[in-house]
Amino acid sequence: MKPMKTLLVTTALLISATAFAADTMTVKITPDIASVDVLHNGKKTTILRNQNEGNTVIPAFAKTSRKCPPFCIQPAHLAPGVETIGELEVLDYLARMSAGDTSILVIDSRTPDWVKKGTIPGSVNIPWTNLNPASGADPISISEIMVNTFGVEEMEGLWDYSDARTLVLFCNGMWCGQSPNNIKNLLKFGYPADKLKWYRGGMQDWEILGLTTVSSE
Numbered sequence: 001m002k003p004m005k006t007l008l009v010t011t012a013l014l015i016s017a018t019a020f021a022a023d024t025m026t027v028k029i030t031p032d033i034a035s036v037d038v039l040h041n042g043k044k045t046t047i048l049r050n051q052n053e054g055n056t057v058i059p060a061f062a063k064t065s066r067k068c069p070p071f072c073i074q075p076a077h078l079a080p081g082v083e084t085i086g087e088l089e090v091l092d093y094l095a096r097m098s099a100g101d102t103s104i105l106v107i108d109s110r111t112p113d114w115v116k117k118g119t120i121p122g123s124v125n126i127p128w129t130n131l132n133p134a135s136g137a138d139p140i141s142i143s144e145i146m147v148n149t150f151g152v153e154e155m156e157g158l159w160d161y162s163d164a165r166t167l168v169l170f171c172n173g174m175w176c177g178q179s180p181n182n183i184k185n186l187l188k189f190g191y192p193a194d195k196l197k198w199y200r201g202g203m204q205d206w207e208i209l210g211l212t213t214v215s216s217e
Contacts, residue, residue, distance in 0.1 A: 027051050027210065029091070036091050038098040038122035040214055045121040047091065050210035060117055061173070061207045071175045074200060078180055081193025085168070087209060090199050093168045094122040105150065106168040109179035110203075114172060118213035120206060124149075128171075128181040146189070161192050168197040173204025 035048035
């Protein structure tokens with residue numbers, strides 16, 4: 001795992017210095033980072049925390065109790081070799097993507113009904129059902145995602161992960177099984193564990209921290 005100082009180098013370089021002056025903001029991301037510019041659907045989007053100190057989390061993430069199963073608390077470490085990360089690491093990956101690093105992809109693993117309520121800017125939606133054979137995902141569709149989206153090479157029926165992207169996956173948070181499902185299926189397909197990063201806090205923590213979201217619509 002990289003030291004936090006190293007992880008934040010790229011993010012620090014992409015702090016918004018125009019629309020949001022750091023010295024005028026009272027709620028920053030860190031003492032040194034006020035906001036981060038990323039690309040979402042090809043358009044610049046600035047991620048920052050809500051500046052209203054009286055702001056509260058939206059109702060969708062205010063519930064403390066959900067029926068388990070399926071909404072069970074996930075472990076801190078999902079699988080050997082898969083790194084669990086937090087918001088600052090996610091921001092760093094997003095900043096690197098927006099700076100032109102095509103080896104990274106941040107994935108919202110939730111179903112579209114959840115994504116419509118808001119997602120992390122710079123992420124792409126690949127619902128967990130699209131990679132789950134048990135939920136009807138067919139081998140051809142899975143192969144197309146692996147090759148066309150994840151950068152996996154297919155050679156005579158086998159997958160070569162040498163140049164596969166590093167995938168940063170999230171869903172609704174520590175009680176959500178959608179990104180864990182994607183990760184577990186990818187591991188079954190042979191995806192290298194060190195190229196899978198899990199943002200366990202997901203939208204629950206993102207919303208609690210008042211970070212910018214965008215609608216899928």
